[in-house]
Amino acid sequence: MANIDDLVTALAQDAAAVKPAPHPFLLCFQWMGAAAVYLALALAISGPRPDLLDRFHHTWFAAEIAALLGVFIVTSLSTALLAFPDLHQKRRLAFAPVAAFALFLGVMFLAWRADNPPSPLPVHSFECTLSIALMTLLPAAWAFYSLRKFASTHYRLAGSAALLSAFSVGALWLRLHEDTNSIAHLVEWHYLPMLVIGVAGLWLGKALLKW
């Protein structure tokens, strides 16, 4: 007990005024704003797909983009909440990505069924995963850098959500840039790698966010 009293005294003497961390919603808006600028810049440099406006008239393309956008928003929000030890006491919202991914999966399944006869497969394959991964690097680095300033008690999940959020930015960019309509190609080379990314995020979270 004497040790604890000494520690309390030492900590109290060390306690200067502290600026509380921003609200997770604000944090999430900041991340999303930065990601939106990054996405806009990337599209401005690489150029959107030529039939982009026309594609938005196709129900399943619009639904896919909306669902992907949903994944991005929800994973960003989850990352921000998971940065706090108590998830800012919004546990349900923190685990909302599960519902967002379920919805995304449903949309992709329906889009695959509607892709009949199947659109031709593009000649390239893994290049898409590689491009998305490269686009992911900067937002992921920024997310992890920000997260390290907080105190996550769910560091594995926070790492996974952060990486998935960053990856969804990359996936959105490629979907708006690349002139491909083959759902089989999209699932295989754009979206299935998300599983790997999610697992890699768990590992990275443990390595970088443990405090």
Add this chain to the structure above:
Amino acid sequence: MTEQNDNLETLMRRSLAGDQRAYAALLHETTRLLRPFLAKRMSIASEVDDLMQEILLSIHKARHTYDGNRPYRPWVYAIARFRLQDHLRVHYSDQLRHALDFDELEEYLLDPVTESLMSYESISGEVDKLPEKQAMILRFLHQDGYTAREVAEKTGMTESAVKVAAHRAYKVLRKKLER
């Protein structure tokens, strides 16, 4: 209103503003709050104190993640649970590291523990450096010449536990002497 009567949220808000007395009061209150929670989950009192210190340090480190506008208890319990899990993880992985393989153990339990190719006197210096319990068992076995069963009776341990402890001590000694 005195500091003792202030609620934890108010104390934390004042702490964040740099009030050191409020912070000390908050940490004392937090210690009182968490002690039963930890004591219920841990059997050794000294470990509760060690863990409590870790938790207080974590609270200090993470205090910027509390804004004073939401309940304090869920925040502090989240940190306490996190540190407790960490502590238990290390504790159990440590136990696993020191656990013996069952095959190895079975083989070993059949061996006589008092037989040794090396004289006890030549390694007694190394034996003294072992943990107290292991050193005592080796002294009984090799210096005083007791059997494992007799050592078990003298120390209140089971015969198997004596053999296991002796085996662990031999392993440590072997490693030291091989260097």
